Amino acid sequence: MNDFYDMIYEVVRQIPKGRVTSYGAIAKYLGSAQSSRMVGWAMNNSHSQKPYVPAHRVVNRLGQLSGAHHFPPPGMEAMLKKEGIKVKKETIVHFDKVFWDPEKELKV
DNA sequence: CTGTTGACTGCTG
């Protein structure tokens, strides 16, 4: 597979439990901050990835579960709640506290 | 081959 997608999946897997990140953060970490859509597209393809990709920990910059409709059961919100993240309807509560920035944490 | 859509973000009105 391509390194670009691989990077995305890898970063997403590095997201600690109870934490989340945004497409823009990943895109920026990859150097394609303007191509945040590609991150979303990669997530769409993440279903084909062998190692499970916790795509439920990836949301838009508003902390909204924009991809919840695309996520398989039991549901993105349910999984996030299971992780200890408070989710109100389609939005993550205290998103700022659970936000995980790859550039800041994974920064080498 | 061209055109449209999309798990997004940022700026402008």
Place this chain on the structure above:
DNA sequence: TCAGCAGCCAACA
């Protein structure tokens, strides 16, 4: 402050 438009890259019809 809230709402709308444009930009970006890739896949699908």
